[in-house]
Amino acid sequence: MSTQQNEIPAASHPAQVCIKVKSLARTLPFYRDVVGWKIISKTDTSAMLSASGKSPSQFVLFQDENASDKPDHAVGLYHTAFRFPSRQDLANAIKRVAIKKYPFEGASDHIFSEAFYFSDPEGNGVEMYTDRPQEVWPRRDGKVQLIHSKALDIQNLLATASPGIPPVFAPENADIGHIHLHVDNIEAAEKFFHDFLGMEIMYALPGARFLSAGGYHHHVAANVWAGAVAFPEKAHGLMSYRIEIKDQAYLDKLKKKAVEFGYVYSTDGGLDGVEVFKVKDPNGHWMELVVNSV
Numbered sequence: 001m002s003t004q005q006n007e008i009p010a011a012s013h014p015a016q017v018c019i020k021v022k023s024l025a026r027t028l029p030f031y032r033d034v035v036g037w038k039i040i041s042k043t044d045t046s047a048m049l050s051a052s053g054k055s056p057s058q059f060v061l062f063q064d065e066n067a068s069d070k071p072d073h074a075v076g077l078y079h080t081a082f083r084f085p086s087r088q089d090l091a092n093a094i095k096r097v098a099i100k101k102y103p104f105e106g107a108s109d110h111i112f113s114e115a116f117y118f119s120d121p122e123g124n125g126v127e128m129y130t131d132r133p134q135e136v137w138p139r140r141d142g143k144v145q146l147i148h149s150k151a152l153d154i155q156n157l158l159a160t161a162s163p164g165i166p167p168v169f170a171p172e173n174a175d176i177g178h179i180h181l182h183v184d185n186i187e188a189a190e191k192f193f194h195d196f197l198g199m200e201i202m203y204a205l206p207g208a209r210f211l212s213a214g215g216y217h218h219h220v221a222a223n224v225w226a227g228a229v230a231f232p233e234k235a236h237g238l239m240s241y242r243i244e245i246k247d248q249a250y251l252d253k254l255k256k257k258a259v260e261f262g263y264v265y266s267t268d269g270g271l272d273g274v275e276v277f278k279v280k281d282p283n284g285h286w287m288e289l290v291v292n293s294v
Contacts, residue, residue, distance in 0.1 A: 007198035009247040010214030014176045015290065016242035017080045018060040018271050019124055020235075022067050026121045031059060034102050034118075035082055035128065036093055036170035048272060051174035057272055058176050067236040070123070073227030075182045075283045077238035079117065079125030083177030084170060090114065090130040091161035093170060094154075107152040112137040112144060112217045114152055122236060129177065137217065144217040146203040146210055179241050180221040181283065184228035188282040193220050196261050197243070197254070231283055240271060240278070240286040248291050251277060
């Protein structure tokens with residue numbers, strides 16, 4: 001395992017996820033009405049969303065009716081994790097899900113967070129979670145420990161929900177807390193996110209890595225649990241993900257490192273037209289890097 005010291009600025013964080021879908025009409029209502037993100041703008045084939053309903057977009061859907069199915073056991077998105085500011089906010093969201101009778105696939109108490117898991121109508125993984133106060137996060141040698149999860153006390157959580165009909169949307173300060181990826185080579189993923197990008201390895205398993213900036217429990221996770229089938233370029237699923245790093249000098253350094261590491265890169269701009277520096281990760285997906293979301 002690499003021992004390179006973490007370098008990425010502490011305020012760095014995931015800022016956006018873009019996915020390709022076969023049907024916008026089928027998937028958009030899930031992210032709007034179930035997750036609770038507001039639409040910033042919409043066309044016949046795309047939608048940009050954020051918790052506030054204002055730019056910058058945090059989640060983007062692009063429709064391609066001819067997209068192929070993602071093969072079983074393929075690399076790509078495991079889940080996008082939508083983070084809610086408080087237990088009450090998460091409880092309100094789950095209450096809203098229950099009213100709509102949308103099925104959930106699991107719920108876990110990770111000690112540092114409480115989380116529910118879903119799949120959108122096209123099978124893309126979704127986590128909805130809230131963090132516990134950092135002072136109760138389990139730590140060892142200054143690092144957050146991803147210890148074994150336990151069953152979530154759902155009734156205890158729901159008891160904190162607002163009375164009556166829950167809010168239609170998530171709070172404006174909700175965001176993308178982390179992104180979790182299926183990869184085919186965990187060492188290649190570690191090289192990309194730790195050695196190149198500079199995130200700190202918070203926890204390592206034989207087939208998984210959890211990495212972050214600024215001591216967070218994880219901003220990016222990668223695992224080999226799905227298998228090693230390549231992601232077809234024309235398949236629906238993950239298109240790109242964006243990391244905001246808030247430091248122009250560090251971004252300039254990464255531009256030089258991309259050349260040194262031999263990664264494919266581009267300055268063509270993001271799928272939403274924002275100026276970004278893009279680097280292809282080991283899965284072949286674009287990681288977009290920005291100094292400030294606009």
